[in-house]
Amino acid sequence: MTALAADLQDAPDPQSPAAAAAGLRTFFNIAHAWGLSGEQQQMLLGCSRSTFYDWKAGRVKAALDRTTLERLSHVFAIYAALQILLPIPERADTWIKKPNTAPLFGGGSALQRMLGGQVSDLFVVRQYLDAQRGGWA
Secondary structure (H helix, E strand, C coil): CCHHHHHHHHCCCCCCHHHHHHHHHHHHHHHHHHCCCHHHHHHHHCCCHHHHHHHHCCCCCCCCCHHHHHHHHHHHHHHHHHHHHCCCHHHHHHHCCCECCCCCCCCCEHHHHHCCCCHHHHHHHHHHHHHHCCCCC
16 A cells, blocks of 8 residues: 555545534634634634534534535635735734725725625635636636
8 A cells, every 4th residue: 555545544534513613613714814704704614603613613513515615715815815825814804894995896805795695705805816826726
């Protein structure tokens, strides 16, 4: 067995409640860094109020659905891109709330766009930041 095969065999099941809990902990850490309200966090996750509070309390009973995983993926990528583009953590963490003159934002903030309620709202912010750092657009 190769080292890669052994590593993959020992990796936790990405569809497990434990993997879901780890992903949600990462999300909540990012949300804290960004200073998001509970309502804003719930909107980004696209979940019900009761589910949000269960997750926030660490009560994750099942794997996350595909849409929630996609939302998390976009939030993680937005956070990572900001850390690259704005290497001073305070600047990176406040950028999403600042007015932005880029046509995509129309003078509003990236957070306002992200809170549109659709997965595509997260995707376009991710795509914008990827293009700004020279990545895929």
